[in-house]
Amino acid sequence: MSCIFCRIVAGEIPAEIVARGDGYVAFLDVTPLADGHVLVVPVAHVATIEDLTPAHADTLFQAVRRLAGPTRAAVGAAGSTIGINNGAATGQTIPHVHVHIVPRWEHDGAGSVHTIFRAGPRRPVAAVGNAIRAQLGS
Ligand code: 5GP
Numbered sequence: 749m750s751c752i753f754c755r756i757v758a759g760e761i762p763a764e765i766v767a768r769g770d771g772y773v774a775f776l777d778v779t780p781l782a783d784g785h786v787l788v789v790p791v792a793h794v795a796t797i798e799d800l801t802p803a804h805a806d807t808l809f810q811a812v813r814r815l816a817g818p819t820r821a822a823v824g825a826a827g828s829t830i831g832i833n834n835g836a837a838t839g840q841t842i843p844h845v846h847v848h849i850v851p852r853w854e855h856d857g858a859g860s861v862h863t864i865f866r867a868g869p870r871r872p873v874a875a876v877g878n879a880i881r882a883q884l885g886s
């Protein structure tokens with residue numbers, strides 16, 4: 749088993765585990781972006797959100813919902829940025845789905861999700877909406 753998160757789930761390598769449930773494990777990031785930076789992973793080894801089964805997705809996001817408040821409170825944060833690098837092109841370094849919960853404070857120097865992206869030309873919103881609806885078959 750070469751996946752580092754599978755090895756953490758299996759207890760083969762140590763991690764600061766904060767919660768574990770049927771189908772998920774939550775542990776502290778080894779290189780935290782802020783105090784209380786938690787990673788929530790499904791037990792199943794799948795690379796992207798699209799690869800999750802509906803049941804595994806439910807389990808994962810229920811865990812995120814349950815952990816967000818206590819994680820924030822534990823470090824006295826004012827909020828949290830919750831995000832997923834979904835695919836190698838986005839900067840995902842470990843191909844096992846993981847949700848980052850990063851506690852945030854007013855004026856902590858970090859930006860919003862919007863700060864990841866650069867301004868630039870975009871396709872018309874209505875055309876993109878049509879394309880997505882076509883993919884969805886709706
Ligand atoms: P990504 O860039 O793939 O979204 O995030 C991967 C995260 O996993 C990084 O924030 C990184 O610090 C964390 N990480 C990498 N290796 C380990 C490890 O062995 N243990 C823990 N707890 N976190 C890790």
Ligand code: ZN
Binds near residue numbers: 752755
């Ligand atoms: Zn894995």
